[in-house]
Structure formats: C-alpha cells, structure tokens
Amino acid sequence: MTGYNSNGDVATSNGNHNNSNSNGTNGNSNGHSKPVEYTAQELHTYPYEVIQEIADFIVKRAGIRPKIGIICGSGLGSLADIIQDAKVFEYEKIPNFPVSTVEGHAGKLVVGTLEGANVMAMQGRFHFYEGYPLAKCSMPVRVMKLCGVEYLFATNAAGGINPKFNVGDIMLMHDHVNMLGFAGNSPLQGPNDPRFGPRFPALVNSYNRDLINKAIEIGKTMGIESNIHVGVYSCLGGPTYETIAELKALRMMGVDAVGMSTVHEVITARHCDMKVFAFSLITNKCPIEYSDKKDEEANHEEVMAVAKNRQKACCELVSRLICEIQKGS
Numbered sequence: 001m002t003g004y005n006s007n008g009d010v011a012t013s014n015g016n017h018n019n020s021n022s023n024g025t026n027g028n029s030n031g032h033s034k035p036v037e038y039t040a041q042e043l044h045t046y047p048y049e050v051i052q053e054i055a056d057f058i059v060k061r062a063g064i065r066p067k068i069g070i071i072c073g074s075g076l077g078s079l080a081d082i083i084q085d086a087k088v089f090e091y092e093k094i095p096n097f098p099v100s101t102v103e104g105h106a107g108k109l110v111v112g113t114l115e116g117a118n119v120m121a122m123q124g125r126f127h128f129y130e131g132y133p134l135a136k137c138s139m140p141v142r143v144m145k146l147c148g149v150e151y152l153f154a155t156n157a158a159g160g161i162n163p164k165f166n167v168g169d170i171m172l173m174h175d176h177v178n179m180l181g182f183a184g185n186s187p188l189q190g191p192n193d194p195r196f197g198p199r200f201p202a203l204v205n206s207y208n209r210d211l212i213n214k215a216i217e218i219g220k221t222m223g224i225e226s227n228i229h230v231g232v233y234s235c236l237g238g239p240t241y242e243t244i245a246e247l248k249a250l251r252m253m254g255v256d257a258v259g260m261s262t263v264h265e266v267i268t269a270r271h272c273d274m275k276v277f278a279f280s281l282i283t284n285k286c287p288i289e290y291s292d293k294k295d296e297e298a299n300h301e302e303v304m305a306v307a308k309n310r311q312k313a314c315c316e317l318v319s320r321l322i323c324e325i326q327k328g329s
C-alpha cells in the first residue's frame with residue numbers, strides 16, 4: 001500500500017521513497033524515513049489528513065484549484081472528455097484512492113477548464129456493491145472539497161419509475177429517498193470530523209433550486225424541454241436490478257427514478273456545504289406490472305448504450321450550466 005512518511009512525502013509499499021518519479025509520486029530518495037501505513041480501518045473512514053494529502057497531490061500536479069466537481073455516471077464519461085487543458089490522473093496512481101471496477105467507469109480523474117471554470121471530473125465513481133463502504137464511495141467528494149470545489153455536479157444512469165418518463169429523458173434531481181439510509185447505512189457513519197461539517201446535517205433543500213431552474217431554462221433553449229423532468233431519485237444497494245414488488249413500493253414512496261449511486265455523494269457534499277446539482281439520465285423504463293416480456297429486464301449494456309446516445313445532450317446541459325455559474329461569479 002502507498003503511504004506517507006512524517007514529512008508528508010509519498011512512499012511506496014516497499015519503503016523506497018520516490019522523488020518525482022514515473023508514477024507521479026513525490027518524496028525522498030534516501031530510503032531512511034519509514035512510510036506511514038494506514039490501517040484498513042483508517043482507510044474505511046478516511047481521516048481528514050488522508051483526504052488532505054490526496055487533495056494536495058492533485059492540486060500540486062494539476063496546478064489549479066477546481067471550483068466545480070463533476071461525477072460522471074455510467075456511460076457518461078464523455079462529460080470529462082470536453083474538459084480543456086486536461087491533466088488526467090489514473091485512480092491507481094493517486095495515493096490511497098480506490099480503483100473503479102465497473103464497466104463504463106474508466107477510473108480517471110480529469111482536471112482542467114470548462115467554459116472558463118476550473119473543474120475536476122471523476123470518470124468513474126465508486127458504488128456500494130463493489131464492496132466499498134459508503135464513506136469510501138463518497139470520499140472523493142471530500143477530496144474535491146479540499147481541492148477547493150464549491151459545486152458538485154453528480155450525474156447517473158437510472159431506471160425510470162415514473163410512467164411519464166421515457167428512455168433518454170433527463171430527470172433533474174430535486175430530492176432523494178435514501179434506501180441505504182433506511183437500512184442504517186450512511187457515508188457519515190462513525191466519528192464526525194467537524195472540519196468537514198456538523199454531526200447532524202439537515203438535508204432539506206439539498207438540491208440547489210437556482211441551478212435546477214437554470215437547467216430547466218437551458219433545456220428549453222436546447223429544445224428538449226419535453227425530455228426534461230424534475231423528480232425524486234432513490235439509491236438501492238445493487239448490484240441486482242429491482243423486483244417488480246420493490247419498484248411498486250418505490251413508486252408508492254414517490255420515487256421517480258432508481259439507481260445505485262449518487263445519494264451518498266450528495267449527503268457527503270451537503271455535509272461539507274457544497275452546492276449540489278444532480279441529474280439522472282433515464283436509460284430504461286422500469287416495469288411496475290408483472291409480465292413475461294424479456295425486453296423489460298434492465299441490463300448494463302443497454303444502460304451504457306443509451307448513455308452513449310445521449311452524451312451530447314448531457315454534455316451541452318452541463319457546459320451551459322457551468323457557463324451560467326461563471327456569468328454569476
């Protein structure tokens with residue numbers, strides 16, 4: 001495991017310290033100072049110091065402090081491809097960063113500019129079903145915060161439960177139902193570090209109303225107003241897609257779209273007082289009646305194919321919203 005010595009230098013697991021070496025890490029070459037090994041428990045909850053070290057690693061090499069953080073959903077990695085003057089960090093080369101294991105999540109952090117704003121984008125997020133605890137899944141949001149990010153743009157691919165939604169539509173999230181939270185699981189579980197935020201954060205108005213309204217207006221000028229909705233997202237643990245009974249229950253609870261991500265990222269972002277904008281690309285319609293139709297079964301290939309098809313519209317929405325933020329700053 002990569003660790004740090006008492007000078008804050010990066011060291012590799014064999015104890016040899018690298019000095020601006022090929023894997024992008026930095027440190028002494030004398031080999032005398034002992035690397036700090038973080039325990040599995042420490043990396044379970046990611047202490048402030050580890051997050052700070054990761055943020056410093058990125059900012060130092062990117063040479064800029066990003067203001068907007070983007071998390072690309074399944075098949076939506078192209079949101080990061082439109083970033084200019086990009087510096088790309090493979091997750092494997094960032095000390096103490098988890099690795100992406102899901103198809104459609106490249107595992108790269110891209111830092112650069114978009115519409116004149118400094119941005120950082122995750123091409124690949126971490127999901128609970130990959131075996132990561134929620135604190136680890138959303139740890140990059142805290143890294144973003146300590147890099148200087150003020151706005152989180154979280155995107156996802158999701159199944160449409162609201163019968164009015166069609167495949168390819170975009171649902172601007174204005175609220176969520178935290179099913180993992182119902183089951184007693186939270187990214188904020190464990191000791192609270194007040195340097196990030198309060199022990200008991202409120203989550204009403206988590207989704208920035210002003211940004212939602214701006215996105216609706218942008219949708220109109222793009223001529224896609226009939227494909228844009230505002231609704232409630234729910235995150236389940238996955239990796240199974242939902243049963244009909246579960247989908248019926250979610251619909252009764254007022255859920256419009258379902259996925260396996262985003263909610264823990266939003267919770268983490270709101271805890272450290274970031275402004276949040278999030279949307280779901282509806283990649284499949286969820287059945288809420290029993291039938292034998294095979295084509296009603298969700299599958300990840302279809303999810304990614306739809307996302308690829310709609311990436312242009314998603315990129316335009318994100319770019320133009322960032323442009324609006326820039327106008328106001």
Ligand SMILES: O=P(O)(O)O[C@H]1O[C@H](CO)[C@@H](O)[C@H]1O
Pocket residue numbers: 072073074075102125127155156157158238259260261262299300303
């Ligand atoms: O939420 P994102 O990462 O977009 O991915 C969605 O797509 C995958 C299922 O096809 C799940 O990981 C679900 O959460």
